[in-house]
Each structure stands twice: as structure tokens, then as C-alpha cells.
Amino acid sequence: MSDDDDQLRAHGLALAEAARAALPGWVERCVRHRCDEAGVAYDDAVRSATREAATACSARVGDELVALLVADPDDQRGTPLTLLRQAVRYPTEVLAAAGVPPVDRDDFARRAFPDDRYDLSPASFEDVDPALRDPGITWGAARAWVHHRRHAGGE
Numbered sequence: 001m002s003d004d005d006d007q008l009r010a011h012g013l014a015l016a017e018a019a020r021a022a023l024p025g026w027v028e029r030c031v032r033h034r035c036d037e038a039g040v041a042y043d044d045a046v047r048s049a050t051r052e053a054a055t056a057c058s059a060r061v062g063d064e065l066v067a068l069l070v071a072d073p074d075d076q077r078g079t080p081l082t083l084l085r086q087a088v089r090y091p092t093e094v095l096a097a098a099g100v101p102p103v104d105r106d107d108f109a110r111r112a113f114p115d116d117r118y119d120l121s122p123a124s125f126e127d128v129d130p131a132l133r134d135p136g137i138t139w140g141a142a143r144a145w146v147h148h149r150r151h152a153g154g155e
Contacts, residue, residue: 004149005072008142012069015080015125015135020062022129023087024054030091030120031098038100049094057090069139073146080136084128085113088120 031050035042042050064083068076095118102117113121122128125136 002149004142004146008073008139008146009070011135011139011142013066015132015139016062016065016069018132018135019065019080019084019125019128020058022132023058023061024051026087026122026128027054027057027091027094030088030118031094034091034095034100034103034118034120035098037103040098040100046094046098049097050091053090053094057087061087073143074150080139081122081125084125085116085121088113088116088118091120092116092118 028050031046031053032042034040035046040046061083065080068078068080068083092115100118103119105116105119109116109119109121125132
């Protein structure tokens with residue numbers, strides 16, 4: 001394993017841990033925002049369900065991110081942003097149980113994210129939390145460099 005590979009792994013772990021820390025707040029913001037828009041009370045029951053969903057999301061998606069980002073880049077199937085987009089199921093379950101109606105989405109959103117009834121899918125790391133921007137960019141650049149070195153004669 002080269003120094004570049006070691007650095008990529010370190011950047012991946014940093015991104016995964018930053019996401020694990022950011023996900024609970026993202027789940028809460030998603031639920032609060034959609035409840036407010038729909039006029040559904042963010043009461044004790046919804047608050048409790050949100051906390052449980054946030055904890056589960058952070059643990060599960062955090063573990064999935066670690067598994068993805070420590071794998072050899074040539075073996076990675078998917079991206080960290082794809083995993084973060086799949087995390088919409090956690091706030092979605094809370095919103096549906098609270099009786100929040102699905103939101104109107106455009107044709108692209110319905111095709112690209114059919115299970116995202118509340119239009120929560122992040123377009124970028126920063127949409128989950130601004131703190132994910134720099135680790136996401138750093139990881140992406142490191143991954144691109146390793147790919148280039150391996151596959152474009154960069155060694």
C-alpha cells in the first residue's frame with residue numbers, strides 16, 4: 001500500500017466520522033422543517049421518534065460509510081453521497097408516522113429518488129452539513145489522485 005493509499009484511507013475515515021457526527025442534526029432539521037411546512041406539531045412523540053431515528057441513522061450510515069471508504073478504491077461500489085442520499089429513509093419514517101403528507105416534487109426528483117417522498121435527498125455533502133464540505137472535497141481529490149496514479153500511468 002502506498003502513502004497515497006494510506007492518505008486516501010485517512011481522508012475517507014475523516015469523512016465518515018464527520019458524517020456520523022453530522023447525521024443526527026440533519027435528521028432533526030429534516031423532520032422539523034417538513035413538520036413546520038405541513039403544520040404538524042413537533043411534539044414529544046415526534047421529538048422522541050426523531051432522536052431514535054437520528055441515532056440509528058448515525059450508527060448505520062456511519063458504519064456503511066466506513067466500510068465503503070476503507071475499501072480499496074477499485075473495489076468501491078457506490079459513493080459516500082449515494083449512502084447519504086439513502087439516509088433519507090430515517091427522517092421519512094418519522095415524517096410518515098407523524099402524518100406529514102409527501103411534498104410535491106419535480107419529474108427529475110421523482111425519477112432519481114423514487115423513495116424520497118419528502119424531497120430530502122442531499123445534492124452535496126454540504127446539504128447534510130456545511131462541516132462535510134471540506135472532508136468531502138479532500139476525500140474526492142485524494143480518490144481522484146489514487147485513481148489517476150493507478151490507471152492513467154501516474155506511477
